Amino acid sequence: MTIAGQITNIQRCSTEDGPGIRTTLFLKGCPLHCIWCHNIETISATPRVVWRETKCIGDRACVQACPNDVLVLTAEGMAIDHDRCDLCGSCQEACPTGAIEIMGETRDLDELVEELARDTPFFEASGGGVTISGGEPLLQHDFAAAIANGLRERAIHVALDTTGYATEQVWTKTVDAFDLVLLDLKLMDENKHRKYTGVGLEQILRNAKILAKLGIPAWIRTPVIPGHTDEAENIRRVASFIVENMPNVSRYDLLAFNKMCLDKYRLFGREYPLRDYPLMRKQTMLELAEIARNMGVANVTWSGMTASESDESERLTNMEGRTAYCG
Numbered sequence: 001m002t003i004a005g006q007i008t009n010i011q012r013c014s015t016e017d018g019p020g021i022r023t024t025l026f027l028k029g030c031p032l033h034c035i036w037c038h039n040i041e042t043i044s045a046t047p048r049v050v051w052r053e054t055k056c057i058g059d060r061a062c063v064q065a066c067p068n069d070v071l072v073l074t075a076e077g078m079a080i081d082h083d084r085c086d087l088c089g090s091c092q093e094a095c096p097t098g099a100i101e102i103m104g105e106t107r108d109l110d111e112l113v114e115e116l117a118r119d120t121p122f123f124e125a126s127g128g129g130v131t132i133s134g135g136e137p138l139l140q141h142d143f144a145a146a147i148a149n150g151l152r153e154r155a156i157h158v159a160l161d162t163t164g165y166a167t168e169q170v171w172t173k174t175v176d177a178f179d180l181v182l183l184d185l186k187l188m189d190e191n192k193h194r195k196y197t198g199v200g201l202e203q204i205l206r207n208a209k210i211l212a213k214l215g216i217p218a219w220i221r222t223p224v225i226p227g228h229t230d231e232a233e234n235i236r237r238v239a240s241f242i243v244e245n246m247p248n249v250s251r252y253d254l255l256a257f258n259k260m261c262l263d264k265y266r267l268f269g270r271e272y273p274l275r276d277y278p279l280m281r282k283q284t285m286l287e288l289a290e291i292a293r294n295m296g297v298a299n300v301t302w303s304g305m306t307a308s309e310s311d312e313s314e315r316l317t318n319m320e321g322r323t324a325y326c327g
């Protein structure tokens with residue numbers, strides 16, 4: 001039987017999704033709705049038509065090509081009635097500039113594994129591999145595990161980038177297929193977790209403990225979002241949880257908030273809810289990392305955009321070996 005699944009895209013030469021140079025596969029679908037989400041294109045479990053205003057020349061070829069009257073181009077932009085769209089692709093074919101496209105596609109397992117394995121020379125040279133991300137890859141757990149198994153048969157290192165939100169049964173059988181799990185612990189306050197991500201924390205912490213019991217290597221990651229996850233007490237509680245429950249964790253990453261997703265939100269006709277929030281300050285990131293170290297977490301790193309004292313943005317990458325080049 002052929003196994004297939006829904007993907008959003010494949011990103012090559014990533015140095016931030018696990019060790020070495022990595023190819024990151026983004027699967028579609030996510031049960032969380034984090035207010036700071038950077039990958040809204042992965043939330044819907046099925047492909048969706050999107051429109052790029054900056055590429056559109058307004059000739060209405062897509063509107064005329066659509067058999068279901070889904071598209072209406074007005075002075076305000078392209079109105080897309082997704083409920084009527086059957087993803088036939090006629091609009092994408094008709095558009096002369098690539099302004100309209102279907103984001104997401106169904107991929108066959110074998111062909112996908114073959115494509116991911118093409119980067120093996122980079123993986124071997126750098127100690128890298130493939131990271132399966134999302135969305136939440138565990139929404140397509142059979143597909144995710146099958147991809148991981150296919151890659152491991154080719155001796156390729158495979159990491160799972162996950163929110164940890166899954167039933168114990170799904171979690172236990174899926175994580176076993178991976179060499180490394182990158183688990184997000186975003187907020188340690190149950191009420192805030194529900195408020196800002198849309199789901200509870202309890203199941204995630206239970207799964208984190210299962211991961212430790214199984215002895216599967218893990219990195220913990222916290223997106224540091226101003227006014228949401230950046231309190232010292234939150235980082236202290238994450239660090240304390242790691243020290244007390246997860247001897248399998250070899251690294252804790254603090255990922256500073258950025259706003260590079262603004263264009264993606266526009267594609268979906270939405271405004272980024274945190275568009276007016278400031279970037280984190282470098283000094284705060286350094287202090288939060290120090291808090292985690294003082295709690296006893298051995299390998300704490302931070303990365304991302306920060307604002308200087310004069311509020312000028314600067315790109316700071318403070319992690320050794322994180323700059324890599326692919327040919």
Ligand code: SF4
Pocket residue numbers: 049065066067068069070071084085086087088089090091092
């Ligand atoms: S994919 Fe087909 S149905 Fe959907 S908007 Fe494009 S042309 Fe219309």
Ligand code: SF4
Pocket residue numbers: 051055056057058059060061062063073094095096097098099100
């Ligand atoms: S076909 Fe492409 S360029 Fe023409 S109106 Fe549609 S989206 Fe714009």
